[in-house]
Amino acid sequence: MMKCVKIILFYIFISCAVFDATAQSISVNDSFTAQQLVENILVNSSCANVSNSVVKGDPFSGIQNxxxxxxxxxxxxxxxxxxxxxxxxxxxxxxxxxxxxxxxNSSWQGDTDLEQALGITNTINATVLEFDFTALTDFISFNYIFASNEYQDDFPCNYSDGFAFLIKEINTASYINLAVLPGSSTPVSSKSIHPLINPIPNSTEPIKSCGPENEFYFGGFNTAASPINYAGQTKVLTAQTKVQPGKTYHIKLVIADQRNQYFDSAVFLEAGSFLPKIDLGPDRLLATNNPICFGKSFSIDTKLPASLGYTYKWFKDNVEFTNNSSSYTATSPGIYRVEVQLTSSCIATEEIKIEYTSEIILNDTSLSQCDIDNDGISIFNLTKVDAIVKNNASNLGAVVYYETLVDAQAKINPITNPATYSNKLVNQSVFARVSNSFNCANYAEVELIISNNAIAVLNPITTCDTDGTNDGLAQFDLNTQVTPQVIIGLPAGLIVEYYLNPTDALTQQNQLPTIFKNTIQNQQTIYSKILNGPDCYAITPIVIKVNTFDPPNFQEETFILCQASAINLTVNTGFSSYLWSTGASSNTITVTNPGDYTVTVTNFDGCEKIKKYHVITSGIATITDVTVNDFERNENSISIVYTGIGDYEFSIDGAFFQDNPIFDGIAPGEYLVYVRDKNGCGLSVPFLVYVLDYPRYFTPNNDGYNDIWQIKNLDNLPQSTLFIFDRYGKLLKQLIASDLGWNGTFNGFALPTDDYWFHLNLENGRIIKGHFSLKR
Known part of the structure; x- marks a missing residue:
């Protein structure tokens, strides 16, 4: 056990040695009497009338206080x-x-006044300093620091010694505790002021950790370099209160442990800080957002009654000015100071710094509105003059309007519908209130004027229905078609807006777009609002009219122009003007070339209609060849080969024409082929063609019918040669194109019924082979 004590003493010695090398400890003298502590230390001034000083504490040690x-x-x-x-x-x-x-020591008692003031119990080891004082001013304060060994481990989460600075008017019962957090009634303690307390390993306390509490006021934890022997302390705090000059008060400063005598605490009171003070209030500064508004006065008041008979000296920026009053009304910025002669040997002084905001410069203005029913009452959009009232200052707040200046100054009964405000009287004024960021305000008058400027009635604004539907609806470019006619002869700088009805025009709601398509067919009335800046110059109706123009027979037409000819293109008469794509200006033109032609006709309303013509060239075809497929019985055909630019139909007899140049199932014979232009440009030069075929049998019995076997129209191919054979290939007959045919004999003898073969060599080199039957 002794070894442990020695080790502890050794570390204490080392800690003290380290401290001596790094910091200067405070000195303490516990031999001062209560009167010396109060009068010579805490007050130390002739400006405080104190008496009845008493100090109590530490009754068990005998020699230490x-x-x-x-x-x-x-x-x-x-x-x-x-x-x-x-x-x-x-x-x-x-x-x-x-x-x-x-x-x-456990026999060292606590304090019941402390317990009652803080709402705690079980205090012990109380130290008390009490005294009476007579207030010379209306305000007292003193500075202190609370230090405690409770600022260890997780103790701030669970424990706190109690202390209080109690005051009451003498001969009254209730104390007020001045040792509270600024702006609250929370007592200052290690539980109410501390940083984050992290969990303590192996702790036996109920609460192991807790978050920060009013950490701003915590001065810090102490170490071996600390000038005091406490674990932690607050920053410098101030206990203060209002009092009544001339009255006597009792002060009781008390601190005690709670529940046990361990982990002690202390209160350090700054010497000379307990003095009667003059409270002129906080500085009025721009930086702290509480300056004085431009043009306003500010009363600097010591709040000391005249009955006390004090004398006063006032200074501005260290220059004294004449004023022997307890207050002064400032009208300009500066540092103001007052010196109050409280007694023959005591002067109290205080100063306050005053700054002023910049002037809020507003503009009185007027706002004109049109009166559509001429009763002197209209609807005004007050917000249109916001920027004018505020002089375009972006650092000012919103404009709020009132019906009277008194209301504006009192900030009561604002106009709740400034965008649709109806004036109550003819030539009424409203009042604008504008505030800056410091809540300072200025005021401007807005005169509401009824405008009924006369505007000449305009002729209808007309346009033509050109969208092809001919429904009496068309687009108007209001800026270019209407506005120039509205503002002609009016003052420069006016702008025009358009609306469907006069109410919308008055309130400027549902403005029509620049490109507007009428919503009522053929003719519609809209309303123009003529503006001079925010002011309404006039509201006037505008008639817009859509002229329809849909003459008959204006569908597109196609005409055929035969080669080397001319045609006339004609449009109806009765229009005011004509303009062809050729530049002609009559209702008829003659064209000799194909192409697309147009004519634009204009009626007497100035509306136009365009008719289109397509001129297509056509002509007579030229037959260049005819392909014949013959000797195929029912499959004989003719195919016409031609050239030309027209639309053609074809014929092999000059009577019947078909669209197809191929003719199938053609009987043998002579044909005259034609190609005809469907557009009426004429027939081609005919083309002679022969279709050949042979009979499949013949009956040479001299009955005058089918007695000769021959190929019809072969005589038209005079260079052709025909050979006839029996089934064994024996040549029986050779014929030329001019021969009449074969009669079924060989060397004068009639040949029997049988099948026979032929070879036909045409003059174009084509060879046709086949067989036929001879029947008896």
Missing amino acids: SNGYFNNQGGSFPFKEGVLLSTWSSQNSKGPFVRSLGGG
Whole structure:
């Protein structure tokens, strides 16, 4: 056991040695009386009337006190000197920080006023400093730092010693605790101010870790370099409150452990910080978004009653000006300071910095609106003058309109429908309120004017129905077809918008597009709104009219032009003008060349209609050849070969014509072939052709019918030769084209019934072979 104690003492010694090498510990003197602590240390000024000072604490040690005077000895501790109140011997507060269980004693009692103020129980080891003071001003404060050994491990999640700065008017019962977080009623403690507490391994506490609480006010954990012997501390905090000058108050500063005497805490009070102060309020700065609005005055008030008889000196930018009052009304920026003679030997002083916003420059203006029923009441879009009112300033807020300046200044009864506002009176004004980012406002008047400028009635704006449907609907380019006629003779700079009805024109809703197709056939009335900037100059009706033009017989036509001829193209008479694609201007032209021709006719409304003509060349065909397929009985055919540019039909007898140049199933004989132009340009030169065939049998019995076997029309091929054979190939007869034929004999003898063969050598070199029957 002794060995362990020695080791602990050794490490304490080493820690102290390290601290001495790196930081300066505070010094503590615990021999000061209560009066000395209050009057000479905490107040240390003739400006505070204090009395009845009492200090209590540490009743068990006999020679050491839990209160005292401290000095930072030029070290890093934030306060140079002050009063120390702790829950163990104040001498133990000297640095460096050494982790230990602390001091105190279970017989050292707590404080019931502290418990009542904080709503806690079981306090022990209380140290109390009390005194009375008479307020000379309406505001007191003092600066302090809370330090504690509870800032270890996970203790801030579970425990906190209690302390309070209590004040009450003398001879009253209820205290107010001034040791709270700024702007709240939360007491300052290690539980209410700490950073993130990470989980502690093997911890036996109920809560092992917890998130940060008001970490901004946490000053930091202490080490062996700390000037005080506490695990952690807050930043410098201020306890402050309003009081009534001339009244006497009782102050009780108290700190105590809660539940046990270990892990002690202390409160360090800055020397000289408890003084009567003058509260002029916060600085009014642009940077903190609370400057004074341009043109406004600001009352700088010490809030000290005249009955106290104080004297005052006022300064602006360190230059004194005459004013012996408890308040001053500032009208310009500067640093203002007041010095108040509280007693013959006490002067309290305070200053405030005042900045002003820039002037909000607005424009009074007017807004004209047309009155379609001439009753002096119309619908105004107030927002159209927003930019004019704000002088095009982009850094200003929205424009809000009111019916009276009083309402605008009081910010009550705004116009809720500024885009569709109906004036209540003829020549009424409304008032615009515009604020900047500092909520400063200025005001502008907007005069509402009824405009009823007379506009001459326009002739109907006409156009022609040219979309091919002839339904009385057509597109109008309102900007080019209508606007120039609307604004002729009017002041320069006007613009024109178009609407279907006067109400839409008045409220500028449902504006028509520039390219507008009428929605009522043939004739429709629309409304133009003539604008001069945001002002309505006039609203006037515009009649738009669609002329239809659909003359008869204007379908496309096709004409045939025979070669080396001319035709006339004609359109109906009765139009105001004609223009052919050839440049001609009559209703008839003569053309000698094929192609497409058009004529544009114009009626007396100026509408046009175009008729198209297709002129196609045609002509007489030339037969270049005729292909004959013969000697095939029922399959004999004629195929006509031709040239030409026309549309043709064909004939082999000059009477019947067909579209096909091929004729099938042709009987043997002589044919005169024709090609005829269907378009009426005429017949070709006829072409003579023969179709040959042979009889399949003959009966040479001298009955005058079928007694001779011959090939019809062979005489038209005079260079042809015909040979007849029996079945054994014996030549029986040789004939030429001029011979009449074969009578069925050989050397004068009649041949018997049988089949016989022939060879026909045509003059064109073609050879035809076949056989036929001889029947007796």
